[in-house]
Amino acid sequence: MRIARYTTGDDPAYGIVQGDPGSEVITPLAGDPLYVGLQPSGQPPVMLEDVRLLAPVIPRSKVVAIGKNYADHAKEMGGEAPAEPMMFFKPNTAVIGPFDPVVLPAGSGEVSYEGELAVVIKTITKGVKAENATECIYGYTIANDVTARDWQRTDGQWARAKGFDTSCPLGPWVETELDPTDLSIVTTLDGDVKQDGTTADMIHGIAKIIEYASAAFTLLPGDVILTGTPAGVGLVEAGQQVTVEIGGIGSLTNTFVRR
Known part of the structure; x- marks a missing residue:
């Protein structure tokens, strides 16, 4: 549905x-x-x-994102995949919807797209075990984890690089009936394919991610989890358009602009 x-x-x-x-x-x-x-x-x-x-969900408190959850992406970023899920936050003020413009932040000259499968939480979730994690899932949508690479390198942490306004497009809707284990993820830049992967290549599966995250902090209804991106990330300039398409869900398109 x-x-x-x-x-x-x-x-x-x-x-x-x-x-x-x-x-x-x-x-x-x-x-x-x-x-x-x-x-x-x-x-x-x-x-x-x-x-x-519009964005299909407005996170009640947070977007939890997982870094380097595909081995090929970890390699292209110059490192190994972490043994445990690498978590960071994007604020709910970063969320925008389909066809909303991504505003490139002033002061950054290296902004990148990252197509990802997103999980929407439906219940208050704390300390859940992986075998029960699906009971906490409302559904799935598409995300673009937009990242200022230069800020990511220089800041020593990722709050500004991944949390600036408009850095979390979500859409086009939430699909509530979906097997997320082997879905195609294709990202195009002005129509050219840049990412072509599958969720089957996730290092840490969705159930493990929910267990790991909920052990540290409470997940609330409407919270969103970004599950990582496959290889092929790259820079995007003002005027260019990025589309992320995930099998079984649809597509999410946004144009990048300068204020």
Whole structure:
């Protein structure tokens, strides 16, 4: 089931997306399904082409991201993959939606795309074991872990490099019925394929990541986990467009701009 967050020009709404590509229809829901469930609002359906899609979830507190979770990406970044998940945070103020512009930050000259599978948490989660981790998952969406590489090198930590405003595009919706173990991840830059990988190559699987993260801090409904990126990351300039496509979900497109 595909759950979208969207607007027709009024307040944001949630709905169930159904139908074949090019003729999708949204059935409006009565509020955020994370908190009120899948209750129809009684409003008439709307065509997907007539709405503006928003980030499908606004994290209640945080985006938890995993670094170097694909061996080929760790190698291209000049290091070995860590023995345990390497975690960092992106603030919820970094989140934007499909087709929203990524604003290249002033002072950085090396901004890179990173296409990733994202996990959305549905329950308050603390100290969960890997074998029970799927019970905590609401669904999956697509992310672009935009990174200022020069800041990443010079700062000694990644808060600024990966947390600046607009550095976390999410979308186009949350897919609640999906086997995430072997999904294609393809990232294009102005139509040219730059990343072509599969979630089967993750070093640390989703269940382990949730166990590891929830041992350290409580995950809240709507929190998002970025699961790492395959090889092929590269720099992007103002005016260029990045699309991340993941099998079983769809695609997420954003254009990069200078303020």
